[in-house]
Amino acid sequence: TYIVTDNCIKCKYMDCVEVCPVDCFYEGENMLVIHPDECIDCGVCEPECPADAIRPDTESGLEQWLEINRKYSEIWPNITEKGDQPADAKDYDGVPGKFEKYFS
């Protein structure tokens, strides 16, 4: 499966949503997550993310993010269309520690 990782937080560009063939993105206030059981591993969303936040879960060190994607995709609503990007998205691109400060 592919998963969304921390640089999505407060960037939330949502380009990923437009390309997913199975609509498996779920929307929190500050980021999206992927439902790991619904993702068919097609990989098309990964290069679409301007924040480089989407990763295959086979990459090392992403166990925490796999759990977050699994947990919150069960809680947050499904999103199938790109909404308005945050006006200050660029200010947060690459900022460290976003999970601790802004995850929601």
Ligand code: SF4
């Ligand atoms: Fe959707 Fe494919 Fe991305 Fe999985 S890898 S979230 S199926 S676009």
Ligand code: F3S
């Ligand atoms: Fe987030 Fe990238 Fe999608 S910033 S909303 S994973 S396009």
